[in-house]
Amino acid sequence: MRPTDIETLVQVGRPTIAPDGAFAIFATSRPSIEANRSLSRLWRVDLPAGSPRPLTRGSGDRAPQLSPSGDVVGFLRPDTDGRTQLFVVEASGGEPVQVTDRALGVMSFAWAPDGGSLVFVSPVGERGRYGDVDGLGPDAESPRRITGIRWHANGAGYIVDRPTHLFVVDTPDLDAEPLVSPAPAVRPEGAPAPTARVVPNEARALTSGELSYGSPVFAADGHGLFALVSEIERDRADLRSRVVEVSLDAAGASERVVVDRDANLTVDDLIVTPAGDLALLASSVGDSGTDFVAACIGLHVRRDGAWIPLTDPETIDLGDPGSHVTALADGSFLAQSRTRGRVQLIRVTADGAIEVLRDDVEVTGHAATRDGATIVAAVADVTSFGELELVRFSGEGVGRRITALGRTPIAAIPSEREVAGRDGYPVHGWVAVPEGEGPFPVILQIHGGPYAHYGVHLFDETQVLVAAGYAVVYANPRGSAGYGRAHGRSIRHRMGTVDFADVIDFLDAAIEADSRLDGSRVGVMGGSYGGYLTAWTIAHDHRFAAAIVERGFLDPVSFAGTSDIGSFFGDEYVGVDPVEIEAQSPMAAVSLVRTPTLVVHSELDFRCPLEQATRYYTALKRQGVDAEMLVFPGENHELTRAGSPRHRVERFEAVL
Template sequence: MRAQDIETLVSVGRPALSSDGSFVVYATSRPDVAADRSVGQLWRVDLPDGSPRRITRGIADRSPRLSPDDATIAFLRADGRGRAQIFVAPAAGGEPVQVTDQPGGVTDLSWSPDGSRLAFTARMVEPGRYGTVEGRDAAAEPPRRITGIRWRANGHGYLDRPAHLFVVEAPAADAEPFYEPAPDLLTPEKQVVPSVPHQLTEGATSWSGVAWTADGRELLSVPDVIEDRTRDLRSRVVAVSVEGAGSREVLGTSANLSIDEVAVAPDGAIFLRGNYVGPSGVDFVAPGTALWLLEAAGPRALTDPETIDLGEVGSHLSFVGDDVLVQDRTRGRVRLLRVSRGREMREVIGGDLEVSGHAAVDGRVVASVALPTSFGELVLHEGGTTRTVTEHGRAAGERGIVVPEEREIAGRDGYPVHGWVAVPDGEGPFPVILQIHGGPYASYGVHLFDETQVLVDAGYAVVYSNPRGSAGYGRAHGRSIRQAMGTLDYFDVIDFFDGVVGSDPRLDAERVGIQGGSYGGYMTAWIIAHDHRFAGAIVERGFLDPVAFPGASDIGSFFGQEYVGTDPERIAAQSPMAVVDRVRTSTLVLHSELDYRCPLEQATRYYAALRHNGVDAEMLVFPGEDHELTRAGRPRHRVQRFEAVVDWWARHLPVA
C-alpha cells in the first residue's frame, strides 16, 4: 500500500436495522485526495441475500437512523456552509428533505418512539462569532472571558459553543420541498426548513446524548458543567421533559460514574455504559468501562470491568429482546457479546476482527467490522454463522496487503507481551522499524492499518506490541504503569522487539528505527534517551513535557496528575524532557498546529532542546490539523505526512 492508497480505506459506520430485520442501512466514509476531504454516502442491503446499493449522493452523509415504522431514514449531511444538519429520506432511497438549519451544526439525533418527532443536540453559537456576521473573521471577534479550568477541546476548539437539546416535528420524506425565499424577502422570521425546532435546554452547560424514554415524554442526557477549580469526571444523567415540564435527575454524581452512553431498552429499562472514577472524580487510568442497569437502588454492573473492556472508541449499546449487545476489546480484537440482565454472557461475533457497530432483531445481527484485509465491511450473523455481505475492502486488497504475524514474547520478568510483526515479501534481512501506539490505554489491533502497510511497502519490517499500560488485557495490565511511566511499559516494548528480531532471520537487528505517536511519541522519546542503537526516530504528537502539560492540554487538568503524579521528583523520573540531553539519535518531530491534546508547545520545546544539544533533528508542522491527523486529517496532509515518513527512513535507514 502506497501513501495515495489511503483512498481505498473505506470505513463502515454503525448500521441501522429495520424492525423486521429485512434490510439494513449504513454509511461509508473514505479519504478522497482530489477533494481533500472524507467522502461517503448511505447504503442499503436487503437481507439476507441482497447486494449493497448506494441510496444517497451527498458528499459525506452519515449517522443513519431508521424511523420506528422503517419508512424513513434520518441522517446528518453538511449544508452549504459545512454545518451538519438533519435530513430525512425514504428508506428505499430518494431526494432528502432538510429538517434543521442550526448555525452551530447538529451533533446527535434520535427518533421519538412514535416516529412523529426527532430529538437532537446542536451547538449554540454566540452572535458575532464563528461566521455569524458576514465579513467578520475569527481575528475580529471580541475577546473570550475564561473562568473555568477547561476552555478548549481537541478537534473542537473553544468551549463556548455548548450543545443543547432540541425537538422538531419530523417532516414527511415525500413532502414537497421547502423553497427558500428570494434574497430581497429574506428576514430573520423566514426559515430554510419546514419546521421550527423547540429548544429544551439553555445556558453554558453542554448536553450529550438524546435517548427517549419509552413513553416519549422525556429525553435522557448527560450535562457537562465546566468546573471552577478541580476536574470532576463524574457524570449526572438528567431526564428533560420534551413538553417543557422541567427536568429531573436520574443519576447523580454520588454514583461516582463517568457515563459514555445512556440507552433505553424497548421495555423502558435504562442502561448505561461508563466507568467508575471514585469519589475523587478523576480515577480514570485504565477506566473499567462496563455495562450498568439503572435500578431503583442505583446502577448495577452487568459486566466485570476488571476483565471485560467496553471502552473502545465508537462503542455503543444495542438491544435484542431483554439482552444487550456490547463490544469487548480483547487482545487486539473487538468482539460482540450478548449480555443478559442476570449477567449471563456469550460471544455473538468474534475471531480476527474488530466490531465497530451493530444492530439486532430476533436472531439476526448485523455488524460493521474491520478485518486484517479490509478497513470496513458489513457482516450478517444468523443461525450460528457469520458472513460478510459487502466488498468495500476489495480496492485496498488489490493494492497489496501484508497480513501481520502474531507473536507473544516473555519479557525480562516473565510477563507475556503480545504483538505482531509485518514483513515484506522475500527472505530479507529487512531493516526493522519499532512502532509504538498512543494512549497509553489503547491498543494495536488486527484491522488493516495503513501506518504499517505503507512502511512494509517501502521495504521495512514493522514490529509492534501492546505493552503494559495498553487496553484489552484486563484492567490490571492497564493500570500497572500509573505514576510509573517509562518502566514496565519500556521493558515490554524493548523485550518484545528484541525477542521478535532475535528469533526471525528475515529481520536485520543491525538496521533498526523507532517511531510512535501521542503516548507512542512519549515512549519513542523516552527510549532514544536510554537506548542509542536506532538509526533514526520519529516522535509524533508526543506527550513530552509533563510539567507544561497541565496548563496547555485539553485534558491537562487531570491526565498528567493521574499518570505521572504531582511530586516534582517523580514527574522528572518519567519525563522525556528531563532526559532530552541524553538523546543521540537523529529525530524527526511531527506535530499539528491545532493539536490541543498534546499541544504544539510539547513539540517545539523538545525540538529546540534537541537542536541546542547538537542532535540531528528536523520538525514538520501541519497547519490546520489537530491530534487526529493520521486518522482523520485532510487526505493531502495524510499523504504528505506519509511521504515525509518514508523520506526520513530512506535517508536514515535506507533499504538495501
C-alpha cells in the first residue's frame, strides 16, 4: 500500500434494516485526494442474496435510519453551504427532500414510533456569533465569558456558547409538490414579497437554555423521548451523566429525570426495548465521578429501583468507538464487545448470558429485525477496511459477505503472537513483514488511548510501512482495552512502567524469533498516548535510529490547563502529586533523549494541544538533539483517521 492508496479505504457505516428483513441500507465513505475530503453515499441491498445498488448520489450522505414502517430513509447530508442537515428519501430510491435548515447544522436524529415525525439534535449559537450577523466575523465578536472548567472540544472548537438542543419536525410528504422559489413580480404597494422556502415543515424546539441535550430516543408510546443532558461544570470535573424524559406535549415540553448523578454512571447511549423499558450503554465512574480509567462500558438495566450491569464490567467491554446496542423482542440485546484485537457481535440474554454471533473480525455496526431472525453487520478484517455481512437470516447462521469493497493493496498479512514479558505477563500483538528474506529494518508502532487497542482490521499505518520495506511490530501492552479491566487499569498512576516494558519485550521477542528482522536497525513511532510512550521510550532506551512523536501527551502539567479533557484525564492517569507526575512525564525526562526525532502535530488539536509538541520540540533542539517538527494547519487530533486526504498523504510521505 502506498500513501495515495488511502483512496481505496472504503468504510461501511452502521447499517439499518427493514422491519421484515427484506433489505438493508448502509453508507460507505472513502477519502478522495482530488476532492480533498471523504466521499460518502447510501446503498440498498436486498436480502438475502441481492447485489448492493446506490440509493443516493450525494457525496456526503451518511447515518441512514429507516422509518418504523421501512418505506422512508432519514439521513444526514451537507446542504449547499456545507452545513449538515437532515434529509429523507423513499427506501426504494428517488429525490431526497431536505427536512432541516439549521444555521449550525444537525448532529443526529431519531424517528418517532409512528414515523410521522423526527427529533433531531442541533447546536444553538449565542446571539451575534457563528455568522448570526451578516458581515460580523469571528475576530469582531464580543469576548467569551468563561466561568466553568471546560470551554472547547477537539474537532468542535468553542462549546460554551453553542449548547445542543432537541427539536421535533413533521416528516415531509414525499408525494407533495416540490418547493419552488417565487419568481420576481410587481406586487401591490405594501404587500410583502414571498420568501423562498427551503424546508416544507417548521421544526419546534423541545429544549432550551445553557444545558446541552443529545442521544435522543423515543419512548415506546411516542409521547416522550429520552435524552442525555450535559452541562459545563463550574468548579471540578464530573463525568456522571443525567438522563431525562422530555414530554412532547404541544402545550410545552417538560422534563423528568430518569437517571441522576447518584447512579455514578457515564452514559454513552440510550436504548428503548420493545417492552418500553430503558437500557443504558454506560460505565461506572465511582463516587468521585471521574474514575474513568479502563471503566469497561457495559449494558445496564433497571432492577429493583437501581441501575445494574447486565454484563460483567471486569471482563466485558462494549466501548469500542461506534459501539451500540440493539434490543430484541425476546428481552435480549445485540452488542459489540472488544476482546484481544477483535470486536465481536454478541447476544446478551435478559439474565446476562452471552452468545458470540461473530468473531475474528472487528464489527463496526449492526442492525437486526425485532425478532433477531435477520442480522446484518458492518465488519473490518485483515483484508478489508469495511464490508457488510449477513450474519443471520431467518434464524440461521450465515456469515456471508454481501459486499466486496476491499480493494486495498495488501503488503503483508500480519502474524499474531503472544510472548511472555520480563515479569511473565503475556503480551499480545502482531508482526507484519515484507516479502523476501530480509533482513528488514524494524518499526515499533505504539497505539493511542491508552485504553484503546490494535486490532485485526486492515491498518493503513502498518501496510504503508511494510510496502516501503519495513517490518512492523505492534502490540497491546498493559493499559490497552480488550483484555479486562485489571489489564487496562494496571498503568493508572504508573504510566511508563509496565506498558513500556511490554512494548520493548514484545519487540525483543519478535526480533529474536524471526531472522528477517534486523535488530540493529529499529525505529519507533506512536500517536497520542503512543506519542507519550514513544517519547518515554527514547528517553530510556537508546537503541532507536529515529523516532516519530505524534500528537503526544507529553507534559501532564500544562496539559491540565490546555486540553479539552485536561480537567480530569491527567489526574486519573498520572495522579496529582507533583513528584509522581514528574516520574511519569516525558517532558521531565526529555534531557535523556539522544534519538533523532520528528515531532508531528496539528494546529487545531485540542485533545493534545499544539503546545505539547512545540515545548517538547524546543527542548530537544536546545539540548542539541537532531529534531524536526511538522505542523498541519486546519487539522485536529484525528488527522491520521479523518484529516483531509491530501494532508494524510503528506503525513505518510513525511513518515517514510
